[in-house]
Amino acid sequence: MRKPFIAGNWKMNKTPSEARELVNKLKEITGNRTDVDMAVCPNDVSLQGVVEELASTNIKVGAQNMHWKESGAYTGETAPGMLADLGIEYIIIGHSERRQIFNETDQDVNRKVKSALQYDLKPIICVGESLAEREAGKTKETVTFQVKAALAGVRSEDIEKVTIAYEPIWAIGTGESASAEQAADTINKIRKIIAELAPGKESEVRIQYGGSVKPHNIEEFMSKPDIDGALVGGASLEAESFAGVIENASK
Numbered sequence: 001m002r003k004p005f006i007a008g009n010w011k012m013n014k015t016p017s018e019a020r021e022l023v024n025k026l027k028e029i030t031g032n033r034t035d036v037d038m039a040v041c042p043n044d045v046s047l048q049g050v051v052e053e054l055a056s057t058n059i060k061v062g063a064q065n066m067h068w069k070e071s072g073a074y075t076g077e078t079a080p081g082m083l084a085d086l087g088i089e090y091i092i093i094g095h096s097e098r099r100q101i102f103n104e105t106d107q108d109v110n111r112k113v114k115s116a117l118q119y120d121l122k123p124i125i126c127v128g129e130s131l132a133e134r135e136a137g138k139t140k141e142t143v144t145f146q147v148k149a150a151l152a153g154v155r156s157e158d159i160e161k162v163t164i165a166y167e168p169i170w171a172i173g174t175g176e177s178a179s180a181e182q183a184a185d186t187i188n189k190i191r192k193i194i195a196e197l198a199p200g201k202e203s204e205v206r207i208q209y210g211g212s213v214k215p216h217n218i219e220e221f222m223s224k225p226d227i228d229g230a231l232v233g234g235a236s237l238e239a240e241s242f243a244g245v246i247e248n249a250s251k
């Protein structure tokens, strides 16, 4: 039985002081839950403060991006060992904003996934089609390619440490989520790909949906057996709404 997993991706929002304030509210409302795995993913400059504030709670901390190299002359980048040293548990890899705005390739995503696993960081790998790809009937083709590329060369025993977040690009930040049926259909396909890549692991890998998830629609997504939780953007920026998503995910 896979435990529901709700993660908040704050993107480039919240100063370090605002981040502390937000998680302080959040931990009061939902910090002790054990029925849902919970994580927040602030910007790098807020990570340390958030780790400190959440130290004695069940809310884990993730980062939004990292380089795959151990160290070196990569100005502006963050190495996996730096995140691991801070006590970070999750790392979002290959978010569509990284792919589209910062030209991150499938090969970069694969390098980051393998590097994260070496440092015991648990990857949340984002995949998803654009509106043009969906309209051209290429959703499954696109997502299949992204999942296979991201997991190329990953050992079967490591695959269960990975979470996949299926985030159709057209549903991100638009208020227009995919329907639960659309999400479940693609997520079921992703589970079949995991079965091909690592037989037996398909029942262990958690697959989230992401894209305009709110407290009022999470229950419908969670009613689909293949959907294990959500990667939440906008609704994770307020303690009450993020806690509402968590609460309703467990119903």
Ligand SMILES: O=C[C@H](O)COP(=O)(O)O
Pocket: 009, 095, 167, 171, 172, 173, 174, 175, 210, 211, 212, 213, 231, 232, 233, 234, 235
């Ligand atoms: O990583 C989170 C996603 O991009 C979803 O963002 P959103 O919930 O604001 O649509």
